[in-house]
Amino acid sequence: MIHPYTDHADAWYRLAERKAAQYFASLEALVRDRTYAAALTKDFQSWQTNHIHRSWLSLLLRGKNKPDSRDFNKYIRWLNYAGKLDDYLDRSVSYMYMRDLGQALDSPGTLSRIQRMVADVKSRLICSAATAKGNQAEDLSLAGLYRWARKEGVESATIWVINKLRNVSAHIPEEMNAEHAMRKLIKIIVGVVLHVVEEMGDEAPPAERARRLDEAIRLGYSYGLSYPFIDDLLDSGVLTDREKERYTRLIRTALLTGSVPELGEWSGANLSMVRFVHTELRDAFEYIKNYQRPEAQQPFFEQSYVFFHSQDTDRNKKLSDATYTNEELYVPIIIKSSSSRLIVRSVISAASDEGFDTRTFYYGIYNQLADDLADMFDDSKSGAVTPYTYYFKYHRLRPDLINPYELYWAVISYLIHHVYRSDAKSREVILDRAINGLQRFKKRIGADTYNEVMNVFATGNPEFHRLVHSMVQRAEDVDFFDKLLRDQLIEVLRNDRKEKEHFRETLDTVRQQINDQLSIHKPDGIPPMQESLIDAANYSLEGGGKRLRPILTWVMGVQEYGLGAAAIVPLLKSLEYMHTASLIFDDLPSQDNASTRRGRPTVHQVHNSATAELTGLFLIQKAIEEQSSLRSFDAATVLELIQYSSRRAADMCVGQAMDLDSKGKRLTLEQLNTICFYKTGIAFEAALVMPAILARIGAEEIEALKKFAYHAGIAFQIKDDLLDVEGDLLVLGKPTGQDAENNNSNFVTVLGPEGARKEMWEHYCLAVELLQTMPRNTAFLKHLVTYIVNREC
Incomplete structure (x- = not known):
């Protein structure tokens, strides 16, 4: 079935093209007769009063003690x-x-x-x-975001979008700039939320505000997804020419018919990525379409098609083609730079606003030309056609070409005097932004290269451009918060990626080292029954596992406390022996009655319950034996560690007893937290505190470690409860639905899946916030707790 939008597509674009051509003609006239320069010279004379400080004291103090904005x-x-x-x-x-x-x-x-x-x-x-x-903005962290979400009552949408962003990040190809792609996606989400907040005003009741913010977050993601997975993907070299053609046809068909076509047969190295992108875009498209009122659908399809077609027209230009007219260079830019923002209004089904549409239409190219100048060298390297790359290459051969830098200032003059009616504050903000953009560009490429660029572009009106050059050199107080956040977000994303890579490498490396040490040796001449117990113990230890507790001990002990890696091997072994023993007991028919663990039959299934019980006891004794062999530390310290370990092992037994006693009972959240801490949190605490004991760390820091472990442990258990309901057997390596089968009360049965997720993220935040109080590098602990709430097994 052909959707009626197909018949209107050409008319939509022709209308946008005519409007953009008229605007370009007005701008071209300003450039040709250079009237913009006279107007802006007067504007700068007023503007510089607040930004050029001539006193000797201000010159002396300029920049003094000003910290780096990073x-x-x-x-x-x-x-x-x-x-x-x-x-x-x-x-x-x-x-x-x-x-x-x-x-x-x-x-x-x-x-x-x-x-x-x-x-x-x-x-x-x-x-x-x-x-x-x-040195980073707290609100850019996951904990800061969730704190905002809780205040606004949009925890569910925020958890949803956090998971979505994580999946998108994981599927961005290496050839693309992941940080910039994610930054643009996040920026669009924030922009849509801001639009909705502005639409609501200040009088919306809390429940209504929360509902509309929830929708805005989901709509923002759904619309913003087009930037990494349409714009950036098509601009990159990831897809072959044939794949680009096919992918472009798929997007165009969706916009013209109102439905995303099936992907069909697709092969090659990009298959997995393309399948993910197709599924996400299809779901996003359907969410936007289903959200909108019927009367708002046509503006959405119209503006989306015009936007995509203008981008596609621009993208298909070749820098090697010396014949493009000024209209061919600038009209698509005017269209795409304005329609990208007009789409937001249609996405949220906002009421018609002629003033908004007019201002947005004229404003778009201002930002686009500023961005194209800033990206000129990257665009030139990739062969992209922009007004700057094209003029830079052909200005000597084509005297008819409009200088984009001249046009930029013509746009600024047009905005100040025609769109914003010479309003003083509008003039202030627009000129602030223009000078700030040039200052940032100069700083990024260096003064020498900047001067070379200006020798090409800033030639049409020497007197005016000397004035601009003076403003760029001398103006103060023109920086912007959104640029600070932009730089911060890129830095946060970049650092986060590096830290994650280091975290994963550490997990893999240390896990392998621990696995190599765990096997229990069988001395010659031992009794057959002892040999049987060792075999059962090694069977359980060889089953794999995350080894999070001994890895945590190694990281804190070696990397943070400076303990010798070889010296603490007995401690690492003891932790995994204790943990494995607890799992053997948990799996027994008298307790959780599990048939598989880590993808293999449990010990009591392979042998019998009695052997399993004895194997667990055997591993506990081996753990004590290992702890007592920490010969690199003084006896009093080792004794203190063994005493602590024994007390915590006894507490874990109490936790398991409480868990067993709770079967069939409806527990309160407080009771769940208590049982969870005794069963899970104590093990995390021990992994942190035991190396701290060996390193003689102070009591205050140990107390902070205990609090962190409390919240991390509960978050871990809640995730386990969620996986028991929602997990994949093949990924988990154990059956799901065990708690329901055993009539166990857990976080999901008490709070429901949504409530359990909120509680898990609350403990995540509390754990991360505690890290702020610690006097050490806590990046590994931060990524550990992030891994805990995002894991799939």
Whole structure:
């Protein structure tokens, strides 16, 4: 069945093309007669009063003690101390209202909302900067995000989008820039949320606000997914030319028919990635379509098609083709830069707003030209056609070409005087942004290269460009909060990727070292029954396992406390012997009655219950034997460790007894937490505290480790309970539904799956927040607890 949108597609694009061509003609006239320069020269004369400081004292103090903006919290504290934070946030939020929300700054209502947001952001920044550990923005962490979600009542949507983002990140091909792709996706999600907040206003009841924010998060992800998996993927070299053609046809068909076609036969190295992308985009497309009111669907399809077609037109240009006209270079850019933001309004089914549409249409190319200048060298390297790469290559051969840098300033003049009616605040913010963009560009590529670039582009009006050059050199207080967040987010994503890689490498390396040490030796001449017990113990130890507890001990002991790796091998073995013994007991018919463990039959299935019980006792004694052989440490310290270990082993027995006694009973959350800590949290605590005892770490730090282990252990158990309901037998290596079969009360039965997930993330946050109090590198612990809540087995 052909959808009626197919018949209208060409008309939609022709209409957008005519409008963009008219706008370009107006801009071209400004460039040809250079009237923009005279207008902007007057604007700069007013503007520079707030940004060019001529006194000898200001010159002496310029930049003095100003921290690098990469140290986020120190930079925010400095802005506040220097009395610059209010203006910094005011221009930043004002710019966001202009660019993202399409608002005019001469509206009293808009100005009032800007001031409220500035006050709210300032309060959060000052509070977090005063207490934060490290140089990163606290709100960019998973814990910071979940804390916001809990405050707004949108925990479920936030957990959903966290999992979605993790899966997207895992499927971004190596050839693409993963950090920038994820940054753009997250930016779109935030942008859609901001649009919905603006649409709601301040009077929405809490329940209504939570419902609409929940939808906004899901809509933002659904729309934003097109950036990494359509724009970036098609711009990259991941797909072959044939695959690009086929993939483009699939996207176009979806927009024209209202339905995503089946993927069909697809082969080659990209098959797995393409299947994931197709499934995610199809689900996202259906979510947006089902959310919208019927009358809002046509604007969505219209703007989406126009956006995609303009991008496709632009993408298919070849830098080797010297014949493109100015209209062919600029009209698609005007279309795509405006329609990308207009889509957001249709995605959320916002009411028609002619003022928003008009301002957004004229504003888009301002950002696009700024971005294209900043990316000029990368674009040139990849062979992409942008106004800057094309002009740079052909300006000597083609005197008819419009200089994109001249056009950029013409756009700025047009916005200030025609779109925003010479409003003083609009002028301030637009010029702030323009000069800041040039300063950042110059800093990134270096002064010499910057001057070479300007020798090509800044030639049309020497007097005006000398003025701009002076502003770029001398202007202060033109930086923006969104750029700070952008840089921070990229740095967070980059560091997170590196830390994850190190975390996984450490897990694999140390796990292998531990596995190599675990097997219990059988001395010659031992009784057959002892040999049988050792065989049963080794069978259980050889079953694999995550080895999280001894790995944790190794990391803290060796990397953080400086203990010798060889010296603590007995401790690592003892921890895994104790843990394996507890699993053998758990699996017994008298307890959890499990038939498989780690993908293999349990010990009592292979032998019998009596042998399993004796094997568990045997492993406990071996654990004590190993601990007593820690000869590199003084006897008093080893004795203290053994005493601690014995007490904690006894506590774990109490926890198992409480668990068994709870069968068939409806437990409270408090009771569940207690049982969970005794069963699971204590094992994590021991893995952290025992190396701390050997290293003679202070009591205060040990107490913090215990609190961290409490919350990490509960999070681990909640995830286990969720996996028992939702997990995959083949991945888990043990049957699912065991708790229901044994009539066990757990976090899922008490709270339900959604409630259990929220409780798990609450303990995740508490565990991560405790890491902020520790005087050590806690990256491994952070990734451990992140791994705990995201694992699939």
